[in-house]
Every structure is written in C-alpha cells, then in structure tokens.
Amino acid sequence: MAQGSGDQRAVGVADPEESSPNMIVYCKIEDIITKMQDDKTGGVPIRTVKSFLSKIPSVVTGTDIVQWLMKNLSIEDPVEAIHLGSLIAAQGYVFPISDHVLTMKDDGTFYRFQAPYFWPSNCWEPENTDYAIYLCKRTMQNKARLELADYEAENLARLQRAFARKWEFIFMQAEAQVKIDRKKDKTERKILDSQERAFWDVHRPVPGCVNTTEMDIRKCRRLKNPQKVKKSVYGVTDESQSQSPVHIPSQPIRKTTKDDIRKQITFLNAQIDRHCLKMSKVAESLIAYTEQYVEYDPFITPAEPSNPWISDDITLWDIEMSCGLSMGSLCPSWQLELLLWLSRPEGETLLPQLVSSISDRSNTDY
Secondary structure (H helix, E strand, O other), rough: OOOOOOOOOOOOOHHHHHOOHHHHHHHHHHHHHHHOHHHOOOOOOOOEEEOOOEEEEEEEEEEEEHHHHHHHHHOOOHHHHHHHHHHHHHOOOEEEOOOOOOOOOOOOEEEEEHHHOOOOOOOOOOHHHHHHHHHHHOOOOOOOHOOHHHHHHHHHHHHHHHHHHHHHHHHHHHHHHHHHHHOOHHHHHHHHHHHHHHHHHHHHHOOOOOOOOOOHHHHHHHHOHHHOOOOOOOOOOOOOOOOOOOOOOOOOHHHHHHHHHHHHHHHHHHHOOOOOOOOOHHHHHHHHHHHHHHHHHOOOOOOOOOOOOOOOHHHHHHHHHHHHHHHOHHHHHOOOHHHHHOOOHHHHHHHHHHHHHOHHHHHHHH
C-alpha cells in the first residue's frame, strides 16, 4: 500500500550538502512523516473508516496528527502544532481527502499520507501536458469524487485551446491511463486517485493559495546545482519532455576565471552609466510638471498685462519698476514649491516676514 513505511526511504534523495535549501527541508519533513507512519514507534493510527454504503481506507484525523506533533516534537502550544502541520500539508506530504486546500485542522477531518513517488524531493516540475492528461482523465470517469472543480474546468478549457493541435494525443493518453486504472483494486484505485489529486493541488493550487513549488528568482540564481528538471508524470514521450521520471543530475559548474571576472566588472561598469528611468516615465513626469505650471508660464498662458518679451507692450515692466515685484504672477506659483519661492531675492525677504507674523522670533531664526 502507498502508506507503507518500509518503501518510503527507498526514494532517492540527494545529499543535503550538495542540494538546494528546499531539499534539506524535504529531508526533515520526510523524517517526520516516516516516524508518523511507523506503528512500531508509536506513529499515528491509520485506519479504515466505515461510512454510509462505503468505506474510507487509510485515513487519519487532523486531531491525531496535531496530538502526535505535540507529543513527539515537544510542542506545547496547539496553535504551533497546527501551523507546523499546515506547512507539511502545503508541501503535499499529507492532505485532506475531501478538500483541494492543503491545510491542517485540529478536528475530525480525514487526512491521507502522500505516496513517496509524489514527494517533492523527487524534483518534480510537471508539464502542462501532464496536467491536461490528468484533467481529461477525470472527465472520463463518472464518479462524484472525481468531478472537476470550477477552477479545474476553467484550466481544462484553457489547456484545450492551448493544445488544440495535439489534443487528440492528450485524449488518447488519458484513455490509456483510465484503462490501466480500471484494472486496479477498488480500494487501491481510490487511494491513488486522492494522492494524484493532492499532487496536482500542490503543483497547480487552488486560486488564492500559495504555490509552494515556486522559487524566488534571486534564490534560483544563487543555486550552484539546481535540482528541478522537467519530466513527465505519466511517462509521456514528447519533444518537450523527457521519457524517464528519474531525476537527471545537472552538469558540473565551470570554475570562474579571471577573464570572467573582468567581463563581469566591465558589464557592471556599463550598467552604472545607464539611465535607470524609462523614457515613458520621463515623458510622463515632464507632462505632469508642464500641466502643473502651465498657468504660470507666460509663454503658454498669456499674462495680463501681456509679456513684453513676446509683444510690444511694456506695461508689465513699468509695473515691476514702480512696485519692485510682480506679486500677481509670482505668489500663486510659490504655493506649488517652496524652493521656487526661495530661489528669488523677493522670496527670501518675504518668507521671514510671513513666518514672523504667525510664529515667534526664535522659531523663525531656527
């Protein structure tokens, strides 16, 4: 049975010292899952529950898992145990049998352990072709528990449009999988169906849920030995996929030479001289600035009296000579920017007078 503990450690896991940080986490989780399923060391009781006109095989309750975590990991706060259980469930190692949302609840909700074949430590990165086969296979089986959710039906329609030219091939692969599944025992088939569904709930999660298989691009660039490789879940032979689901180790990394470092320095120096702003953003800023000051720009908005620089009327100069300052044109523009006010001698003179009228002298001097 998929829940047996004897074959779980048989799945090859890369040496943590030579793998990604995620691999180290996977190894620790798998140690917990292995102990949790070991009856000899006081694991979680896995049982078959009788339901109306049917039986639910190989399940545990959320309460049992939370209690086991608190007892064996020395956790005193139940909230912390539930949180840890939710993190383990989010990676797909344990999943609710009747919900697509992978989270842990401290109640009678039934959970099932994932088969080692579908563990994240096997470096899965399934293709959309595999997902299309899985959804298409679900539509061929007239069972209530295999009905597509709304988001899955939308994904199926989108994939059918994307793979319109090869949909016949996908349909044939799905039919072949259904024929193989029908030859299996009923109980085994029910367990495998739920485990397969949980696998896709991890790699194609419900909208709104976090995709735990995604990795920050900055972390990907730091990895010296990336573990994930594209491979088919169902062994589909295709131009864009590999035949074997076995992990293919990456090629050794070439050591950095002096020429590589010089090229990197040259590249970084060139990046320093580049402008960080896009031309579209510069244009937007220039347009916004022009629209803000258009009312006070005499070259765009005609002034009253008219601008003597673009007309023969010198009335404006006569007014400025008589009062020394064109308050009507300057004061409104000063309210937009204090530096514009202080950039003129008249502003430096008027600002202390204005502040003195509304505050004490000490604050003004400061």
